[in-house]
Each structure stands twice: as C-alpha cells, then as structure tokens.
Amino acid sequence: MHPVIAEVTRRLVERSADTRGAYLARIRAAGQTGPARGDLGCANLAHGFAAAEPDEKRALRGRVKPNLAIVTSYNDMLSAHQPYADYPPVLKRAAARAGGLAQVAGGVPAMCDGITQGRAGMQLSLYSRDVIAMSAAIALSHDMFDGALMLGVCDKIVPGLLIGALSFGHLPTVFVPAGPMASGLPNGEKAKVRQLYAEGKVGREELLEAESASYHSRGTCTFYGTANSNQLLMEVLGLHLPGSSFVNPGTPMRDALTRAAAERAVGITRQGGEPTPVGEVVDEKAIVNACVALLASGGSTNHTMHLVAIARAAGVQLTWDDLSDLSAVVPSLCRIYPNGSADVNHFHAAGGIGFLVHTLLRHGLLHDDVLTIMGRGLHHYTREPVLRGDHLTWEEGPKASLDLDVLRPADDPFAPDGGLKVLTGPLGTAVIKTSAVKPEHRVVTAPALVFDDQEGFLTAFGEGRLDGRDLVAVIRYQGPAANGMPELHKLTPALGVLQDRGQRVAIVTDGRMSGASGKVPAAIHVTPEASVGGPLSRVRDGDLITVDGVRGLLDIDVELRHREPTGRAPEGPEWAGTGRELFAAFRATVGPADLGASIFPVHPAPAAPSEVSVAQLA
Structure with a gap:
C-alpha cells in the first residue's frame, strides 16, 4: 500500500472512531431484529401487501422470502432516468426467480442542472440532494424490507439515495445504473460552438443544433461530469455490479445486468445467505477508495462536497485535507471530457473501470480488503460482464489500456497527481x-x-x-x-x-x-x-x-x-418563485461546503495531526 494512502486511511479511522463506532452500533442493533415485516402488526402488514398479487401476498405473510424495496428516480423528461420506466417489473421478476420479492417502495425527485442552468430552479439543485435522502428514508421507513434496489444516475440523485440508504445501513443495498447514451457530437466540437456563441459569432439556432446533437437520446450525458462520476464511484464503492456503470441503455447486456442486480440483491440479504449491509460496505477504506478513483479519473469537483456528506452519513469524518493529500500522490490516468476529448463510451471501450481498478490496485493505491456486494475484495471489480447467449458471467478484464490517449496505467500517467x-x-x-x-x-x-x-x-x-x-x-x-x-x-x-x-x-x-x-x-x-x-x-x-x-x-x-x-x-421577495420560498429553512440550516453543504447535523471532526505533512511521506 502506498504510504500516503495508508496514512490518510489511518488518520481517517482514528478521527472517525467515535462517530463510526456509534453508527455501526446503531445499524447492527437494527439488523438483529430479522425480517422487518415480521414485527408489524396485522393491520400494518395488511396495508403493506394489500395491492400485491395473491402469490406475493402469501409470500409477504411469511418470513422466509426477502423483500426488496425499489426506490426509483424515474421520470421521462430526463434522458438519464427515462430508462427506469421499465425497470420495476423486470426487477420484480428477477427477484422472484432468485427466491425473493420486490415492491416499489417510493420515488425520489430527479432534477437536471443542465436544464435549470442559469434559471431560478438551479437554486434548488444542491438542496435536492438532501430532499432525495429524506425521500429515500421515507420510502424505506415502512419496515417491509430486507434489502433495497436504488435506481438513480445524475448529479444529486445518487449521493442523496446513498445518504438515505445509509440511514437504513442495516439493509443490503444495490445501486442499479441505466447507462450512458450513445456518443453524439464530439465534446470538443460542442465546446467550440459554445465559445463561438459567447463571442456572438454563431446564433441560437447553431448552438441549439450542436447541443441537440450532443444530448440526443436516452441515457446519461456522455461527458465526465457529476452524473458519470457518480457511476464510477458507486462501482468502486462496491455498490454496483462490476462493469455495469457505462453499458448503454436498450442493449442485451444492459437488460441482463438489470436482472442480475435484483438477483444479487436477494443473495446478499440475511435470508439469501450472504448478508451485506450497506453501512458495513461504506467504511473508511471504501471512502478512501472512492476518493482515489475520483482523483485518478479526473471526476467532478461536486464530489468534494458529496463524498464528505456521504462519508459523514456513515460516521466517517472525511475532510478536504484528506482529498488534497491523496491528490498529491494519485496519478491522473484518464482523459475524459472536460479533461480531454473522449467521452465515457470511449473510456469504457478503452478498458474502463475494470482496468482503472486493476492498475490502481497493482500500484498500491486502492484497498483490496473491502466488503462489496460481490463479496470481500475490490479485485472483483477488475472483472467485466460477458453475455454468452442468455447467460451472464464475469471474466477478467483487460490488463492493458486499449487506448493510451484516454486511459493509462498508473506507472505511465498523464500527470503525476490527481489535479x-x-x-x-x-x-x-x-x-x-x-x-x-x-x-x-x-x-x-x-x-x-x-x-x-x-x-x-x-x-x-x-x-x-x-x-x-x-x-x-x-x-x-x-x-x-x-x-x-x-x-x-x-x-x-x-x-x-x-x-x-x-x-x-x-x-x-x-x-x-x-x-x-x-x-x-x-x-x-x-x-x-x-x-x-x-x-x-x-x-x-x-x-x-x-x-x-x-x-x-x-x-x-x-x-x-x-x-x-x-x-x-437575495432576500425576501427576491428569494421567492419557482418554489424557492419553500426552501427558506434549508438556507437557514445548511452547513458549509467543506462539511458537505448538508442540512443534516454533523459532528465536527477533530483537527488533523499537524506533526508532519502527509504529502511528505510520498
């Protein structure tokens, strides 16, 4: 293990001892009660399965089959979330085949910074993360569930879903991606048209044509912003199936991975035999792994807030200094727009997350000894899905980059630091x-x-x-x-x-x-x-x-x-309209950016040790 990675992890564990210990005690106590619906009163339980089919009702009356909560961010306005329209029945059938059950427990809002950019609605965007966390918690609060499937992709949605899931940290949780849209207008050309428009050299029609050619179909936008950073982080945290983040919607592989997510969620429940609570997965080592992957890939700076907030939801006291010290020694291995000309489809084809994890593990920059939904060991995420007929399996991924202009090994980086x-x-x-x-x-x-x-x-x-x-x-x-x-x-x-x-x-x-x-x-x-x-x-x-x-x-x-x-x-009437007046309480209670910009209570971390700069250990 690289000495700086080891030292940042050590001090993170030490700094978080009290808050992480209290968090683990709470979720372990919650997990001791067995299937939650077994403790419900008869009227409560009857409400919980009143709309179910007869076979499902019989199963929900018992305590044998695990029941999965589906929490979805579906809407059909946003390209990244539109594919989720068809997921619930697919997930339910797959869970049933695996010996479980699934119910849509609730929905969460999903807004798009790309649409609200420069508009009053953008002033609700960051707050929406914590609204999503609360919405997910409400969905899970019915105590009907033994595990969860989280359906979300974009900027605030995935961090919000994870924060909400961590408040029910005793439940095994699998995140289910929808995938990026196929590549459209190259990002460099799009950026050039935007700059020409700013200079007044092209008009609105030319700009709209370029934007439409870039954002053109179902799926996530293909540049490497917060949405796609979310997907990479969920995989490196061990909450996605390996290799599932950047598979395009509407393909046989995407469909097979969606079914497999439900099957795996059943398997990691207590009844499934491999209990894997999400609060145990997201620990100090996993958080360090997420930071390293973000830095090595050149991911979104929004995660300097989101990762802090996610970590604190699990009792882990991550700081900006931790990120800065890691950045000093984590090499830059990816060139994905806006850090290069390639998009996430090119990155995936070049070897993607599987190769990125492989080279970072090989050079001691990631912790392998972590719990994931696939079992113990991040090495599971060096594998990639392979579809042979209708059979999905995982095989070892590439051990060399297939495009050195997009993705490089840790011993031949684009830059020696994470930028x-x-x-x-x-x-x-x-x-x-x-x-x-x-x-x-x-x-x-x-x-x-x-x-x-x-x-x-x-x-x-x-x-x-x-x-x-x-x-x-x-x-x-x-x-x-x-x-x-x-x-x-x-x-x-x-x-x-x-x-x-x-x-x-x-x-x-x-x-x-x-x-x-x-x-x-x-x-x-x-x-x-x-x-x-x-x-x-x-x-x-x-x-x-x-x-x-x-x-x-x-x-x-x-x-x-x-x-x-x-x-x-802005004050008074200036802070009104477009729903903004409903969020006045958020403005009054939100914390600072370096503590995650959250409305949820946080426990300030003790001062970091000052006797030596961690970067000096490199």
Whole structure:
C-alpha cells in the first residue's frame, strides 16, 4: 500500500472512531431484529401487501422470502432516468426467480442542472440532494424490507439515495445504473460552438443544433461530469455490479445486468445467505477508495462536497485535507471530457473501470480488503460482464489500456497527481481542479472584479468591459446559505474567450462549477461563504488576488478585517418563485461546503495531526 494512502486511511479511522463506532452500533442493533415485516402488526402488514398479487401476498405473510424495496428516480423528461420506466417489473421478476420479492417502495425527485442552468430552479439543485435522502428514508421507513434496489444516475440523485440508504445501513443495498447514451457530437466540437456563441459569432439556432446533437437520446450525458462520476464511484464503492456503470441503455447486456442486480440483491440479504449491509460496505477504506478513483479519473469537483456528506452519513469524518493529500500522490490516468476529448463510451471501450481498478490496485493505491456486494475484495471489480447467449458471467478484464490517449496505467500517467488541490489563505478555503488547466495558467495574480451574481459578470463581458485586462472575477453570494449554491456553467465560455485572447484570468467563487471550470483556473466552494460574513464579502474591485494552483494559495494584497461587507444574498421577495420560498429553512440550516453543504447535523471532526505533512511521506 502506498504510504500516503495508508496514512490518510489511518488518520481517517482514528478521527472517525467515535462517530463510526456509534453508527455501526446503531445499524447492527437494527439488523438483529430479522425480517422487518415480521414485527408489524396485522393491520400494518395488511396495508403493506394489500395491492400485491395473491402469490406475493402469501409470500409477504411469511418470513422466509426477502423483500426488496425499489426506490426509483424515474421520470421521462430526463434522458438519464427515462430508462427506469421499465425497470420495476423486470426487477420484480428477477427477484422472484432468485427466491425473493420486490415492491416499489417510493420515488425520489430527479432534477437536471443542465436544464435549470442559469434559471431560478438551479437554486434548488444542491438542496435536492438532501430532499432525495429524506425521500429515500421515507420510502424505506415502512419496515417491509430486507434489502433495497436504488435506481438513480445524475448529479444529486445518487449521493442523496446513498445518504438515505445509509440511514437504513442495516439493509443490503444495490445501486442499479441505466447507462450512458450513445456518443453524439464530439465534446470538443460542442465546446467550440459554445465559445463561438459567447463571442456572438454563431446564433441560437447553431448552438441549439450542436447541443441537440450532443444530448440526443436516452441515457446519461456522455461527458465526465457529476452524473458519470457518480457511476464510477458507486462501482468502486462496491455498490454496483462490476462493469455495469457505462453499458448503454436498450442493449442485451444492459437488460441482463438489470436482472442480475435484483438477483444479487436477494443473495446478499440475511435470508439469501450472504448478508451485506450497506453501512458495513461504506467504511473508511471504501471512502478512501472512492476518493482515489475520483482523483485518478479526473471526476467532478461536486464530489468534494458529496463524498464528505456521504462519508459523514456513515460516521466517517472525511475532510478536504484528506482529498488534497491523496491528490498529491494519485496519478491522473484518464482523459475524459472536460479533461480531454473522449467521452465515457470511449473510456469504457478503452478498458474502463475494470482496468482503472486493476492498475490502481497493482500500484498500491486502492484497498483490496473491502466488503462489496460481490463479496470481500475490490479485485472483483477488475472483472467485466460477458453475455454468452442468455447467460451472464464475469471474466477478467483487460490488463492493458486499449487506448493510451484516454486511459493509462498508473506507472505511465498523464500527470503525476490527481489535479485537485485545496487552496487556503486570507480569502478562506477553496478547491481547484487543475487537471484541465494548462501549467502556464495555474498561477494567476490580477486585480479583482467583483460581482454578486453570474449575470453581472456576463453583462460586463457582453459590454466589452472585461476586454484587454487581466482579472480575477470574484463571483460571491453563491454559497449554500446564500442561494443554494447554483452551478455557474455560463461563466466558462466567456472566461475561455478572454484567456484565449491572451488575458490572465481566473475565477474565485463561493459557488460551484463542477467540471465546467475546464481550462480556466477556478477557486470554487470558497468557505466561509460571503453570505455568512466570509472574506469574499469584503473584497473590492482592484484588490490584487492570487490564485495559485501550484502552491495551494488563495491570497489578497490587502487586510480585510477592518472593512465592512458590501453586497448581499437575495432576500425576501427576491428569494421567492419557482418554489424557492419553500426552501427558506434549508438556507437557514445548511452547513458549509467543506462539511458537505448538508442540512443534516454533523459532528465536527477533530483537527488533523499537524506533526508532519502527509504529502511528505510520498
């Protein structure tokens, strides 16, 4: 095991001893009661199977057959979730063949950042993760179930489903993906059209045509944003079937994997003989594995919040410093858009997650000794599914990349580090994703231009006020407590135009940008955020700011303590409409980005040991 991976894991176990111990005690106590429906009163149980078919009713009256809860994010507006329309009957039949039962326990909302981008609805997006967690918990709360099947793909849906599942951590849980759409317009061409549109060189019709050619059918968007990062992480956490994340919808393999997910979920219940509670699967080593896979693949920066929130739901006290120290030694092995030109279908064809896990295990960068839905050992995830007629089996996956421009071994990486860094300084703490930023752009010192929203910046760009000058765009009052931390995708094309003209540009924001930060250095998720009195509220135009993605510095040349804050987050009637007024309580209670930006109570982690920098152990 690489010494830094081992040390981060050791300190994570030590830091989490109390909270993880309390969590395990709780879920193990819950698991001692046997089939939950056996403790229900007669009227309760009768309600639970009133709509079932006669054979199912007879089985549900007994205690022998395990009953699986299907929790689904199906809707037919979103391409990633539309395939789930047909899953419940397929899962029910497969569970029955395996000796179990299944019921649709409930649905969870699924919204799309791509649709709400730049709209008021985006201000509900991050909050939706915790709504989904609560919705999943409500679905499981009927005590009818011995295991769960979670159907979800996109940005907040999978983290929310997992947080909800971990609140019922005694239940074995299998996540069931739907797969990415087939490849459409190459991502590089799409990005070029977006930038031309930002410059006014093409019109809306050309832009819409390009977007439609990119997002064109059922399945997940094919770029490597949060949705596809979710899929990779669920596999490396051991909650997907091996090799199932990036199989396209509507194919024989996708159908076979869906059936196999239900069969495996039956097998890992107590009655199935291999009890595998989800709360036991998601432990400190599994969380470290997820962090390593995220970094090696160049995954979404949204997971600097989601992984922290997921870990804390399992009693594990993950911090940004852990991620930063891991990033210093985990090599960058993937070039998937926006970190390259390939999409997830190309990545899958090049060897995909199976090869990625193989090379990371081989070089001591992942823990093999972890519990998964396939049994103990992450080595199960070096295998890939093979369909021979109607028979699905798993065979060893490739031991060499089939396309070195997309996927590389750990001893021949694209870069020696994971491209994620924590920035600290008088402006607060932030994260920066440098994997798509050229080395010559990773350090920027320039005067600040301060905006209280994305629209102010875009107006200034459109009026030419940003031309011919170096600048650090400070976009503030965009944090979780201000307005729900909307993604600021629309900044990237404009900033890219300025950078391509030779200007030195960067962005500093308490908002989020996911993979959209792209080639422009972006210090994001700044905490404490402006709306709670953070330093960004005191920055003024002309202050000299340094964004240093090499040394990990977020600096300013003036003393801010004695300044009065300027600007503000939206208030009263401004925070109304599009359902936003319903989430006022979320704004008042949400935690900071570095603790997962969650409304759920958290137990602050003790200070990390300071006697030695972990990175020095590399």
